Amino acid sequence: MIEYIIAAMFAGLLLHGIHRKVIARIQGRPGPPIWQEILHTLKFLGKESWIPKTASQGVYVAVVGISIAIWTAALMLLITQESLLLLFALYVLHKIVEHGIGLASGSPYAKFGAIRSVVSAASELPLLSSVALIYLITGSLMLRDIEAYQAINGPLLIVAFPAAVALYLVILSKIHYGPFSIVEAKEIVSGYWTEHFGVWRGLMNAAFGLKTFVLLYTFVVVFIGPIGLPLTLLAILILMITLSFVCAATPMLSPYDSVTVQTLTTGLIAIYIIYLGVFA
């Protein structure tokens, strides 16, 4: 199991690096090398680290562990092909990690990041509507059943296109430098993880790399279906590059615009689901 975890972490960090490179190239800059984020993480691991005196020690350390545990659990979920609803739960619990990081240190910048994270609670809802739509179509939320369904009926991407859009939006709202990443906007320094440095920062970085990999992998597994590991990785790479294009081309929205866009999307998908559930 540990080999999967480590491999997924490195893959996710590599994806982050590719993300930065693509954004830089689109914007006409040379950009960092694609393994920059891996080096970054290793560099942070080697830095002096302690806990700030003002911090709430338990939460300060626990959120690092919890964020690793959550995304490890999500990866294990994909490996053992358990329920998609549980993946949704883990994703929502990631919100607690964001709040916890922001509130633990006592720094006002981190706190602002946490408040923005509270405000953008609407970003979880597209995933719920996506899960609901998949349940309506396949009649099951277990990943193995979804794969079996796709083996017979072709990829869900075509049938459940709005759900795919919703999940895409969810991934977009969690990716760095994206239009919805108001929680780590530069006017509040680094947002909610401003005060996590050294080891803590390095491990958070690794956990977020794992998160990116797991979310993209979920997208491919759920909407394109079982296509073998090399093709899956290729699909993940293509997906990441499309996300980078979106991030490079759009400015960061203001907090309330961001929430409005996310809420509107959720509302539209909810209407589509109600339409499907009632009339179809």
Place this chain on the structure above:
Amino acid sequence: MKRHYVQLIAIISGILLIVLSVAGHQDIVQVPVAAVLSIVLAPVFLISVGLLFSAEVIDGDIPFMGY
């Protein structure tokens, strides 16, 4: 916290993780059980390894309170 303890935790959890992984592949332990135990052990292992890395900079014990 003493560096010694961190080292011990890192080694024990690392060995356990590897054992679990092998056992999971060899069907000695059921895969879901191995997965759950790995989820619990992974943060412990990674945090302690990270703390060991950073302890290289400041020789000796790992200080926990600062500022």
Place this chain on the structure above:
Amino acid sequence: MIDTFHIGMFAASLCIIIAFFSFMKETDDLHRLLLTDLASVMALFLIALVGTDLAEALILPGLVVTISKLMALTEIYLVKEGIQRNQPARTLDIEVLQSAPAILASILVLYGIFLSGFSGGAVAGLGVIFYIICKGHQERFELIETVSGYAWVAWIAAFFIILIFPSQWFLAVMIAGGAILIKVTAKLSLIGTMRGESDV
């Protein structure tokens, strides 16, 4: 059965709509607080409509949580408005409470002594509480505690009598009954004296 339920549902939803409409209209905080009680009654109304034994069992916990929530809100309202300090000097200003307590309390105490034992102690204690609440009081914990301590000793002594001299069971029972009467009376009357004096 189902028809009755549906008619009830219709009436309940009408009430709920009226209650919610009043929430929309009302702006004063105190009035809104009072109206929340209306909402909780509506919730219980919906449960009561089911009309089975199970529904009856559900009403009590429902009532408890809504009342505790109402009390929490009231407390917040008091603190928020800063009016928890100026309490009236006398909470109960009723004529009967000044003229009648001696008679009522003595009746209760006498009846309690007649009953004797635990329930008798409770009744007599109620009489003493009533008297103390009505007639004013002084914190004389030591006296009450001493009486209660001796009563406890007498009760234990009665046990020993029963164990060692079983033939004297009647004496032991009478001692134990009287002792527990005094003890419960004393304990309950403590409640009557606990009124937040300055030296407590």
Place this chain on the structure above:
Amino acid sequence: MFDLNIEGAELFALPFGDIVPYFSVYSATLAAFVLIFILIAAFDRPERQLNIIFGGDAFYEKEIKEGDTRFSRFMAIACGFATLGAVLTGDIFNFTLFAVLVGITNIAIVASAGNHHVLNAAFQYGIVAMIATVPLFGAAAIILATTGTLSIWTLAGMGAVPLLAKAMLILGVMGEGIAPLYIGKAEIIRAQGAPFVLMIHFSSLLLFLRVTEIVLVI
């Protein structure tokens, strides 16, 4: 049996007659998380806030005495246990009771700050939470009236529960649990955030997750 293809396999069930507390993969995961957070709330010390005077380099640290946090700590632990109850219970009415209990403890956590603005926010939220008992209990009553039982175990996979009851259940949980997310904002800045205000967010998210599961299952 409870092996529905929604929330994973059943791990454990304790049949107490009609009411069956059960662990599925889903609820066991949630319960494990709640336990971790109860431990954090019980033993962690609160953060000490730094306030920065914007426009300069000056900042000051708010002082927090041990006695000030006792009430919020107690309420945070109570909130954790109420959440645990809501996650584990196998009975819809118990779930609604636990949701109301989470609401009460959330009001208490918010109100323990003693600041006028925060108290005002707590009061307004409390009224919302109070109104939310109507759809919450109403949903339980309708489910009881239409199906004759309140056990999630029995109802699972039957699809007998009317859509209205499900909608009311979600509405009630939103009133009880999700409103404090927004009132919590008033509190975060003024009082010590972790671990007490964190508990508010935690309990509301878990209530939301649990009600999602219940609505999909019944």
